[in-house]
Structure formats: C-alpha cells, structure tokens
Amino acid sequence: MSAIADSTTMLRRNFTHSVRYAAMTLSGLLLPVLMMLMFVYIFGGAIGPAISAGTGGGVSYIDYLTPGILVMAVGAGSASTAVSVAVDMKEGIIARFRTMAISRGSVITGQVVGSTIRTLVSLALVIGVALLVGFRPAAGPVAWLGAIGLLALLILAFTWLAVAFGLVVRSAEGANMASMPMQFLPLVSSAFMAPDLMSSGIGWFAAYQPFTPIIDTLRGLLLGTPIGNSGYLAVGWCLGLTLLGFLWARSAFNRDPRR
Amino acid sequence: MTTVPSGQAIGARGLRKSYGDKKVLDGVDITVAEGSIFSLLGPNGAGKTTAVQILSTLIRADAGEIRVAGHDLARDPQAVRRAIGVTGQFSAVDSLLSGEENMLLMSDLNHLPRRDGRRRVAALLERFELADAAKKSPVTYSGGMRRRLDLAMTLVGDPRIIFLDEPTTGLDPRSRRTMWEIIEELVAAGTTIFLTTQYLEEADRLADRIAVLDGGRIVAEGSSDELKRLIPGGHVRLTFAELGGLDKAFTVFPGSSRDDETLTLTVPGDGRVETLRHVLAALDAAAVTVDDLTVHRPDLDDVFFALTGHSATTDKEDSR
Ligand SMILES: Nc1ncnc2c1ncn2[C@@H]1O[C@H](COP(=O)(O)OP(=O)(O)O)[C@@H](O)[C@H]1O
Ligand SMILES: [Mg+2]
Numbered sequence: 001m002s003a004i005a006d007s008t009t010m011l012r013r014n015f016t017h018s019v020r021y022a023a024m025t026l027s028g029l030l031l032p033v034l035m036m037l038m039f040v041y042i043f044g045g046a047i048g049p050a051i052s053a054g055t056g057g058g059v060s061y062i063d064y065l066t067p068g069i070l071v072m073a074v075g076a077g078s079a080s081t082a083v084s085v086a087v088d089m090k091e092g093i094i095a096r097f098r099t100m101a102i103s104r105g106s107v108i109t110g111q112v113v114g115s116t117i118r119t120l121v122s123l124a125l126v127i128g129v130a131l132l133v134g135f136r137p138a139a140g141p142v143a144w145l146g147a148i149g150l151l152a153l154l155i156l157a158f159t160w161l162a163v164a165f166g167l168v169v170r171s172a173e174g175a176n177m178a179s180m181p182m183q184f185l186p187l188v189s190s191a192f193m194a195p196d197l198m199s200s201g202i203g204w205f206a207a208y209q210p211f212t213p214i215i216d217t218l219r220g221l222l223l224g225t226p227i228g229n230s231g232y233l234a235v236g237w238c239l240g241l242t243l244l245g246f247l248w249a250r251s252a253f254n255r256d257p258r259r
Numbered sequence: 260m261t262t263v264p265s266g267q268a269i270g271a272r273g274l275r276k277s278y279g280d281k282k283v284l285d286g287v288d289i290t291v292a293e294g295s296i297f298s299l300l301g302p303n304g305a306g307k308t309t310a311v312q313i314l315s316t317l318i319r320a321d322a323g324e325i326r327v328a329g330h331d332l333a334r335d336p337q338a339v340r341r342a343i344g345v346t347g348q349f350s351a352v353d354s355l356l357s358g359e360e361n362m363l364l365m366s367d368l369n370h371l372p373r374r375d376g377r378r379r380v381a382a383l384l385e386r387f388e389l390a391d392a393a394k395k396s397p398v399t400y401s402g403g404m405r406r407r408l409d410l411a412m413t414l415v416g417d418p419r420i421i422f423l424d425e426p427t428t429g430l431d432p433r434s435r436r437t438m439w440e441i442i443e444e445l446v447a448a449g450t451t452i453f454l455t456t457q458y459l460e461e462a463d464r465l466a467d468r469i470a471v472l473d474g475g476r477i478v479a480e481g482s483s484d485e486l487k488r489l490i491p492g493g494h495v496r497l498t499f500a501e502l503g504g505l506d507k508a509f510t511v512f513p514g515s516s517r518d519d520e521t522l523t524l525t526v527p528g529d530g531r532v533e534t535l536r537h538v539l540a541a542l543d544a545a546a547v548t549v550d551d552l553t554v555h556r557p558d559l560d561d562v563f564f565a566l567t568g569h570s571a572t573t574d575k576e577d578s579r
Contacts, residue, residue, distance in 0.1 A: 002370065009367040013353070020355045093361075096351035096412070099315045101340035102368050 003103035010110025017084065018118065028080045029122045032073035033129050039065055039192060040133060047193055059223060063137070066130045067218035068191025070151060071211060073126050075182040077119035078158035082175035085111055085166025108163055108253055115159050116152075123151060138224040147221040153238035154214060158182055160245025167252035186211050190219075210237040267326070268293045268420050268451040269314060274323035276309055283309045284320070285475035291468075296442070296452040298466035300459065305472045307455035308348050311424045314453065315345045328420055344418030346409045348425045348455075352397045358408050359384065359393040365415035376415075383411045387441070403434030410441065420451045427461060439464060463487075471566055478566045489565055495538050497524045498551035511545045512538075522550075 018025045039047075040062050048061035088094065088111070097107055127135075139147060165178040188202060189195075189211035195203040206212055213233035220227035269291035276284040283306045291297040301307050312318045314327060316336040325332035328342035345351075352361050362384065366376030384390045387407040397405055406426060413421060423442070427435040442465055446452055456462050462469045463483045470480040479486060499505045499522045508524050509517050515526045528534040535554060542549060 005370060006368060009364065012367075013356070013364060016360065017355050091353055091355075092347070092349050092351040093353040095317060095347055095349075096345065097368075098317050099340060099343065099345040100368055100416070101337055 003106065003109075006103040006106035007109040007113070010106045011113050012110075014110045014114030017088070018114065021084075024080070025118065028076065028118065029125060031076055032069055032122055032126050035072060036065065036069040036126060036130060037133070039069070043192070050197055051194065059225065060134065060136075062130060062134045063223055064219070065192060066126070066135050066137075067222055068186060068189070068215050069126055069130070070123055070218065071154065071191060071215050072183070072186045073122045074119055074151065074154050074158055075179075075184075075186055077115060077122055077155070078162035079176060079179040079183050080118075081111065081115040081159055082162035082166040082169075082179040083172045084115075085163050086170055086175035087172050089167060089170060105250070105253070108249060111163060112156075112159050115162070116155050119155050119159075137222040139222045143221045143224075147218055150214070150218055150221065150234060150238070153235065153242070157238045157241035157245060160242055160249055162245075164245050164248035164252055167249055185209060186215070190215050210241075213237065266293045267291070268295075268328060269297070269453060270326045271314065272324045274310065274313060274325070275321045276306075276313060276318075277321060282475050284313075287323075287472070287475070287477055289314075289470065289477075291451060291453055293451055294446070294449050295467040296446050296454060296465050298462040298469045299453070299455045299472055300457070300462045300469050301455070301472035302457060306475055307472060308424055310472070311345070311347070311422050311453070311455060315343055315422050316340055317345075342418060343420045343422065344413035344416060345422045346406075346413045346424065346426060347422075348428070350397070350405050350409060352405065352408055352412065354396060354398050356396070357394050358389055358397055358400070361397065361408065361412055362393075362415060365412045369416040371415070379415060383414055387411045388437075401434075403430050403437065406430065406434070406438060407441075410438075414445075418450070420453065421445065423452060423454045425455055425457065428457060435461075473566065493528060493554070493556040493561075495526045495528050495535060496553045496555060497526065497538075497542075497549050498522060499524070500548065500550045504547050504549070507545055507547045508542065508549075511541050511547070 044061045044065075051059065051061055051064045088107075094107065103109075137144075161182070162175075162179055166175045169175050169178050189206050189209055191211065195206035195212065197203075198206055210233075213230035214237060216225075216230040217227050217234040219225055220230065267290060269289060271287065271289040274284050274287040274289070275282070287306075287310065289297070289299075289310070299307050299310060309318075313320045313323075314325065314332070316332060316339055319333075327339045330338040330342070332339050352358075353364065356364065359380065362380040363376065366380055369376075371379065381390075384393050387410070389404060389408055389411065392400060392404060397408055400408065410423070410426070426442070427438050430438065439461070442452060442454070452465075454462075454465060466483065468480065469483060469486055470477045471486070472478070479489060497508060499508065502519065502522065505517060505519070505522050505524055509515060512524070512526045515524050517524050526538055528538065
C-alpha cells in the first residue's frame, strides 16, 4: 500500500523534474520525429525504391521506416533515462530517502514509470506525424494491440537497463556512453534498410542483433509482412533484457552508497 | 509509538567499519539517553560521518550490535527509520524542486494527510525563516538557509531521534547561533539529538554528554565539565621587551613557564575576562611592562593534544 503511495510520490517528483528540464524533455520527445522526417525526405528517395522492390512493391518507405523509428525512439528515451538516473543519484536527497521509512524501490519505480510515460508520449508523436506524412498501417485492432504490447515490453527492457547503467556509471557522460548501443544499434539493423541490401559483414550483424527481430516483428504486426520466428526472438530478447536490467539495477541500488 | 523501557535512545556495542585497509571505526560503543543531546566530537576524518551513516541505516557496519529507538538496527532497519530523522553533513535536498516542494515531498513520503501536511510545512517554513524563499530553488539559498531547509525537511516527519552531522560547519556566527537555538528548542520538546561537531565550543554549549572520537576509537567520554578537567586550561602568553621584565614576571606567576629565547611567559588560566584582569593587576602591582599579550582558550586542539598526544588539525585529509 505504502509502496504504491511512495512510488506515486516519486513519479510526481520525476514529472516535476521533466518540467524543470523542459528543454531537454522536449528535444527528447522531438528527436525521433525529426529523425523520421530526415530519413523520409532526405534518404527516402535513394533507399525507398530498393525497399519497395525487395518487398515486391507493396511497401512504401515511410511504412517500412516507421517501426524502426518507433524502436529508435525507445532507445533514445532510455538514453535520457540513464542520464537522468545518473544525475539524480548525485542529488543529496537520495541519501535522505535511504534513511526514511519509505518503500525501498520507490525512487527507481518512479523513474521507470516516468520514463515509460515520456517514451509513450514520444511514440504517440512519431505515429501521429508518420500518419500525416503517409504512413498507412494495415494492422487490425489485434495486431495494433500486439504492436503496442511489444513496444511496452521493449520500453520496460530498455528502461531497466538504462536505470542500471545510470546507477552504475554515476555520471551523465558515462550514462550517455553506456546507452549508446541502445541509441545507435538500430542504425545497423533492419530499421532503415533490409540487411540483405547491406555489405556482407554488416548485413550478417544486422540480421542477428536483437533489434532486427524486434523491428521485423513490429513491422509484421503493423504492415502484415511475414514475421516468421522473429516474434519469439523479439519477446525473448525483451524479457531477457528486462530481467537482466532489473536484477542489475536492484543490486546496484542496494549496494552501500559511495560518496 | 513504542517506548524504550531503558530510557535509551541509541545503544551501540563494538561498532567496526573499514574501507579497504583503513579502519574507520575500530570498536566504538555509544549510549545515548532518551531526550538528551549526545555529541560526537572529532576532527575531520575521525569517522563521525561514518558513525552517523551506520546508526541512521544508510550504510552497514562490518561488526557491532546496534539498537535505535528500541529496535535492532540489523533486523528491523525500517522500524528504526520510522523513529529517526537525519540531517547529514552534505545537503540532502532536491535542487530541482523549490524549498516548499522539498518540504511537501517530505510530507507525502511521511504519509501525512494532505491538509495536515500543508499546515505543518507552512509552520516549519515560517519557524525557520524560510517562508519568503519557499518558492525558490535551494540552489539560490545561503549556506545557513540551506542548512535550515535541510533540518526543516527532517522535522516534517516529527522524528523522536535526530542525527545532525556537523550542522554548523561553514556557517557564519549568526547562522550558527540560530541553529543552536533551534537545536535547544528541539531538545526542550523531548527530542533526542545525536550531534557531531569539530567544535568544542559547540559540544560544550549544547551537549549533555560528549564522546571524543579519534583514530576510530572513543578516547574520552563524559559531560562537558568532566572533559574539561582532562584538558589543560587555556593560558595567557606575555611577551617582554627585555629579559629583566621576564625575570620579574616569572616570580609573580609561580605556575608559569618561561622561554628566554622568545622572551615569553606562559601563564595558565581559563581565558575568561576575570582571570585576565587578575593577571594584569598582578603585573601592574609588580610594575612590569609587557610588550605583547595573547589569550588562548582551550579548543579542540587542546582536548586532542591532551587526550591523544597529537594535534587535531594535522589530519588534513579530505577537508571539504
Ligand atoms: N566511502 C568511503 N570510501 C573510502 N573511504 C572512506 C569512505 N567514507 C569515509 N572514508 C574515510 O573514512 C575516514 C572517516 O571519514 P568520515 O566518517 O567522513 O570522517 P568525519 O565525518 O569525521 O570527517 C576518512 O579517512 C575518509 O576518507
Ligand atoms: Mg563528516
């Protein structure tokens, strides 16, 4: 009972922080949208026809791209989570929380929930703008639910990992570095281009890294393209990373605080 | 609320804590009576903060038995946390929230009903002279204001036992005096205070019992008066223009010690005005001309020198 009350209080604190860091929050929300527009209007002309040909002519580039941008938005959100956790852990008030009779994990819960909400807003923005510039998903209600569910799993996985990074590295720069893979691995995945269109070494990497099955599954759900066994791989990766992030974050938080 | 039958607020036996090879606390016993002020006195690096961090459940001791507010700290830290409030050496406020928002956060985390919480917060801000700055970020506060906010936040939950880690270090004299008055009011209301300080004067003024911490051990413990008896008192140092003056003065003050090279005479005394007047009168009566005079009151250095044989301020590591 008090765990819920305390986590809600911490979530409110986290939200106030987002408001105080308005510029950072806003740029975090807008970055994925700008990224998408850049790919559609600058690179779309070059990559689009190959993608269209590769999928038998049925998929426009914005349709192909949107799932990848959604995943990138989750990655970008987790990077800012890692940074804000690292910065927050330096606030003197964290030591005070640890000597108060409050639910132990409530600080972290507040950060995870706050970050999840911010990322969801960012995803809604991406989908809204994508629809405006021509995104035409073929998904029915069940497939949409599936897509949202997968994105939620991904957010959970990345947020816990990001919290663990933030707790372990203890500096904004370090946290940003640690979460680079979550931000930039999507670039070398099927997000913007089909792996078999890439040069062989990079294509092999792109085909087997976790982002590719996640993006392929999302794409399949939204556009009706074949998913194959990517679905299991995607859910497996998400659950595995969530567990890893959660356990790591918990042990890092419960360690005696250093000064 | 549970009452402590023994009237003991804090009891610790054989506290030990090491960081790597460094023994920070090496078998420390602490007993604090309910409703009293206990002061842990020691120089920078003595282990005061470490002791506070252990007793306030922030870090774990390597060894030792601890009871706080009648609860075993190792077995039920959450019960201990319900009884205590901590104002650490380093500011424990949220710099992104305003002073008032920090206070309201404490009210929420103490699960006070909304209306009661707001009333309590407003009263504390008023009492600590923070009402005008309540809407501002603590980053803009002066050192004294930040300390007061820190303590006010601790008081929102109305703790029975309060830890204050060097509450006046770095404050100007006026802010220091305000802080002392607040502490005295708290004890008058029945709160137990565990205070650490580097200043003998502070421990002297506030504490019922003082424990001197050095090299990870308690080297002396007692009331202020008991401790002072262990300390060689202050002295008056007289400097003369020529040896004749020194000779004459030496016969006037039998307990004094002379240094012919620097032409100084050290006269033991507690450094009060009364004593000083007495010294001057005696010099006048003997018609000795004094070139220079300095008064030396007993300070932490003297306590340390008397108790440990080394100076308190030689330990220069981590002066923050
Ligand atoms: N987290 C830590 N890691 C390593 N050494 C520490 C740590 N905390 C304190 N120390 C060392 O322990 C000693 C006592 O520190 P502290 O308790 O802060 O003393 P005080 O509060 O009396 O100044 C110091 O030498 C300090 O450097
Ligand atoms: Mg200290």
